[in-house]
Amino acid sequence: MASPFKVLFSILFLFSILYPITCSIPHPLDSLTPAELLQVRSIVLKSYPTPKYKLTFQYVGLDEPDKPVTLSWLSNPNTKPPPRRAFVIIRLNKQSHEIVVDLSKSSIVSDKVYHGNGYPLLTIEEQEAAVDLALNHKPFLASLKKRGLNASEVICSTSTIGWFGEEKTKRELKIPCFYLDGSINMYLRPIEGISIAVDLEEMKISEYKDSFVAPMPKAEGTEYRASMVKPPFGPRLNGAPASQPGKIEGLKIDGNTVRWANWRFHVGFDARAGPVISAASIFDPEKGKYRQVMYRGFISELFIPYQDPTEEWYQVTFFDLGEFGFGLTAVSLEPLNDCPANAVFVDGYYAGQDGKPVQVEDAMCIFERHPGDIMWRHTEAEIPNVDIREVRPEVSLVVRMVATVGNYDYVLDWEFKPSGSIKFGVGLTGVLEVKPTPYTHTDQIKEEIYGTLIADNTIGVHHDHFITYYVDLDIDGDANSLVKTNLVTKRVKDKKIPRKSYWTVEHETAKTEADARIKLGSRPTELVFVNPNKRTKPGNKVGYRLLPGGASGPLLAPDDYPQVRAAFTNYNVWVTPYNKSEKWAGGLYTDQSHGDDTLGVWSSRNRDIENKDIVLWYTMGFHHVPSQEDFPVMPTLSGGFELRPTNFFEYNPVLKTKPPFHATWPNCTA
Ligand SMILES: [Cu+2]
Structure with missing residues (x-):
C-alpha cells in the first residue's frame, strides 16, 4: 500500500504537470471572465430592467484600456491594473446600442444608439x-x-x-x-x-x-465517421510519439500570460475574433531583456463570396467574423487528434443573448510542435582531422483554435519559433456548400453551372475565402515604419567585367497609407517593418519582415456590392496608423453593411504612417474551385504567412540554443 504522503505527492505532481496554468494578478488585456460577464449583464439590466425592456446582448467583450495605459502597466506589472471596462452591443426597440460599462464602478460610462448602416453579430x-x-x-x-x-x-x-x-x-x-x-x-x-x-x-x-423542385443528391457516400465508413479502408496512420499529457518542459502559463523558450505573450478569447494574441515579446540574451514584437494580433474578418449569381444563390457572400463570430463558433478540441498529447487546453467564454456566460470547454490548446524539421545545421568537412557537425531540431509553440462556421471548419494557428518568427496559419476543412443538379456526368452539361460536378447531382459551388489579420506590430517600441526593400536589376557598367547584370536593393519608406496598399506578387519586394529609432551595432534598423504565403486578390468587379463591402480585400497588405476604433476590417456592423466603414475607407484618409504606431492588415486569399477530393469532407487546405526578424538581433538568435536531451536511441547492432 502506498504511504499517504506518496499518494499526496503523486496527486500534487500530477496536478502540477497537468495544470501548468496558475492564477495571478489580472492582466489589462484579459478577456472578460464569467463573473465579469455576469456583472456586465446586471449593470446593463439595471438600466433596462425586464420585463419593461426586451433587449438582446449581441456582443460583449473587453473594452481594452488605451494603449499607453496598457504599455505603462506592462512596463511595471506590479502597479495597479487600469479599471476593467466592457464594450457591449445590445438590440433594443429595433436599434443597436453601444454601451461601455465600467466594472470597477459598476456603472455605465456611455450608451449611444448607432444610426449607421449594418447590424451587429448574430446571436x-x-x-x-x-x-x-x-x-x-x-x-x-x-x-x-x-x-x-x-x-x-x-x-x-x-x-x-x-x-x-x-x-x-x-x-x-x-x-x-x-x-x-x-x-x-x-x-x-x-x-x-x-x-x-x-x-x-x-x-x-x-x-x-x-419556386421549383430540384433533385436531392443521394445520401450514399456522404458518410465520414470512422465507425460508419465502409471498405475499402485507407491505411491506419501512426499517432504522434507518446509524450506526457499536458506536459511541456519550460512552459509557464501565469493567468493568461504564456512564457515558453524565449517568448512571452498573452492569450485572450473574443466572441467575434476568437483567439487574440497580445503583448508578444521575445527575450534577447545579448540585451538581457524582453523586446516587444506585436502588441495585438487577431483575425479581423473572413469574407467568403460564392460565385453563383442565380436568384437562389447570389446573396451567399458571408462575412463569417462580423456575422457569425469566430468565438461564438469555436468548438471544443479533441485531445490527441485536434492537438497533440503535450497540449494544454484553455476554455473560452462569451455572453449568450441573455448576457449570461457561455463556456466553450477546451476552446484553445497550446502545444509544443516538433515537426521533424531542422532549425539550423552545418557540417564542416573541409578542415582536415576535425569532425564538425552541429544540428538543432526545429521546435515551436502553437496556440490553436478551431471555428466551425456551419459547414466549414477553420483551424487557426499562432506559432512562435525560438528564432523569433511568428507564423500565422489557417487550415480549411469541413464540408463544401453544394447545389443540387440533375447532372450526373460532365458530358451532360451544356450550360454554366458555377462550380464543379463533384458527385452525382452535386455541384461544389466556386467561392473564395479571404482571411484578414489585424497585426499591431510594435517592433522594439511602438514607433515603426514600413520599408519596401525593392529588388532591382542593374546593368554592370564596367566593360572589363564579362557579367552584364546583377540585382540590388533600393529602400523605399512608406510615408502615408497610400504607399502601403500592396498587391503581393506584383514586384520583387521585401516588406520590412522597422523601428527607425533603433539600430543594431552595424547600423541596420531593427525590423521584422513579412514572408507572405500564396497571395490571391479579389476577382469580383470593384462595383459589385459584396466587393464594395469587402473592399479590405482589394490589397493583400495595408498599413494604417493605430486607432483603437479600427479593429474590424469590414466595419463594426458587418451584417448587411454598405461598405462605408471598412479598412478601405479608413485608409483613403491617407494618414501619415512613417515612424508612427502602425498596424499591418494582411489578407490571405483562397480561390476555391472544388474538386472531388473535397467530398464528402475536405482534406485540410493550409495557408499562412510569417513575420521573421530582420536585423532585429545582432546575430542568429538560436545560435546558442542548447541541443535537446534525446531519449536513448536503441542500438540495434549491439
Ligand atoms: Cu472553400
Missing part, C-alpha cells in the same frame, strides 16, 4: 429561433410533403442575406434546409427551390417562396 439563440420558425411554418411543411420528404429528417441552418443596394434594410436571415434521411452530412443534401426569410426583430417569417 446563436436568435438563429435557433429563426430555424424553429421555419421548421414549424405550415407552407414549408406542405412543400416538404409535396416533395415526399419526411419533416423529422429535415435540418435547417441560417444564411446571411448581404446588401445589394437596397435603400432600406431589415434585420433578416435566410433559412436554408437540408435532408438527412440516411446521411449525417446534411450540407451535402440541400433542399433547393425553397426560399425562407425570417425577420429577426419581429421574429416571424417575412418571405416564403417555393
Whole structure:
C-alpha cells in the first residue's frame, strides 16, 4: 500500500504537470471572465430592467484600456491594473446600442444608439429561433410533403442575406434546409427551390417562396465517421510519439500570460475574433531583456463570396467574423487528434443573448510542435582531422483554435519559433456548400453551372475565402515604419567585367497609407517593418519582415456590392496608423453593411504612417474551385504567412540554443 504522503505527492505532481496554468494578478488585456460577464449583464439590466425592456446582448467583450495605459502597466506589472471596462452591443426597440460599462464602478460610462448602416453579430439563440420558425411554418411543411420528404429528417441552418443596394434594410436571415434521411452530412443534401426569410426583430417569417423542385443528391457516400465508413479502408496512420499529457518542459502559463523558450505573450478569447494574441515579446540574451514584437494580433474578418449569381444563390457572400463570430463558433478540441498529447487546453467564454456566460470547454490548446524539421545545421568537412557537425531540431509553440462556421471548419494557428518568427496559419476543412443538379456526368452539361460536378447531382459551388489579420506590430517600441526593400536589376557598367547584370536593393519608406496598399506578387519586394529609432551595432534598423504565403486578390468587379463591402480585400497588405476604433476590417456592423466603414475607407484618409504606431492588415486569399477530393469532407487546405526578424538581433538568435536531451536511441547492432 502506498504511504499517504506518496499518494499526496503523486496527486500534487500530477496536478502540477497537468495544470501548468496558475492564477495571478489580472492582466489589462484579459478577456472578460464569467463573473465579469455576469456583472456586465446586471449593470446593463439595471438600466433596462425586464420585463419593461426586451433587449438582446449581441456582443460583449473587453473594452481594452488605451494603449499607453496598457504599455505603462506592462512596463511595471506590479502597479495597479487600469479599471476593467466592457464594450457591449445590445438590440433594443429595433436599434443597436453601444454601451461601455465600467466594472470597477459598476456603472455605465456611455450608451449611444448607432444610426449607421449594418447590424451587429448574430446571436446563436436568435438563429435557433429563426430555424424553429421555419421548421414549424405550415407552407414549408406542405412543400416538404409535396416533395415526399419526411419533416423529422429535415435540418435547417441560417444564411446571411448581404446588401445589394437596397435603400432600406431589415434585420433578416435566410433559412436554408437540408435532408438527412440516411446521411449525417446534411450540407451535402440541400433542399433547393425553397426560399425562407425570417425577420429577426419581429421574429416571424417575412418571405416564403417555393419556386421549383430540384433533385436531392443521394445520401450514399456522404458518410465520414470512422465507425460508419465502409471498405475499402485507407491505411491506419501512426499517432504522434507518446509524450506526457499536458506536459511541456519550460512552459509557464501565469493567468493568461504564456512564457515558453524565449517568448512571452498573452492569450485572450473574443466572441467575434476568437483567439487574440497580445503583448508578444521575445527575450534577447545579448540585451538581457524582453523586446516587444506585436502588441495585438487577431483575425479581423473572413469574407467568403460564392460565385453563383442565380436568384437562389447570389446573396451567399458571408462575412463569417462580423456575422457569425469566430468565438461564438469555436468548438471544443479533441485531445490527441485536434492537438497533440503535450497540449494544454484553455476554455473560452462569451455572453449568450441573455448576457449570461457561455463556456466553450477546451476552446484553445497550446502545444509544443516538433515537426521533424531542422532549425539550423552545418557540417564542416573541409578542415582536415576535425569532425564538425552541429544540428538543432526545429521546435515551436502553437496556440490553436478551431471555428466551425456551419459547414466549414477553420483551424487557426499562432506559432512562435525560438528564432523569433511568428507564423500565422489557417487550415480549411469541413464540408463544401453544394447545389443540387440533375447532372450526373460532365458530358451532360451544356450550360454554366458555377462550380464543379463533384458527385452525382452535386455541384461544389466556386467561392473564395479571404482571411484578414489585424497585426499591431510594435517592433522594439511602438514607433515603426514600413520599408519596401525593392529588388532591382542593374546593368554592370564596367566593360572589363564579362557579367552584364546583377540585382540590388533600393529602400523605399512608406510615408502615408497610400504607399502601403500592396498587391503581393506584383514586384520583387521585401516588406520590412522597422523601428527607425533603433539600430543594431552595424547600423541596420531593427525590423521584422513579412514572408507572405500564396497571395490571391479579389476577382469580383470593384462595383459589385459584396466587393464594395469587402473592399479590405482589394490589397493583400495595408498599413494604417493605430486607432483603437479600427479593429474590424469590414466595419463594426458587418451584417448587411454598405461598405462605408471598412479598412478601405479608413485608409483613403491617407494618414501619415512613417515612424508612427502602425498596424499591418494582411489578407490571405483562397480561390476555391472544388474538386472531388473535397467530398464528402475536405482534406485540410493550409495557408499562412510569417513575420521573421530582420536585423532585429545582432546575430542568429538560436545560435546558442542548447541541443535537446534525446531519449536513448536503441542500438540495434549491439
Ligand atoms: Cu472553400
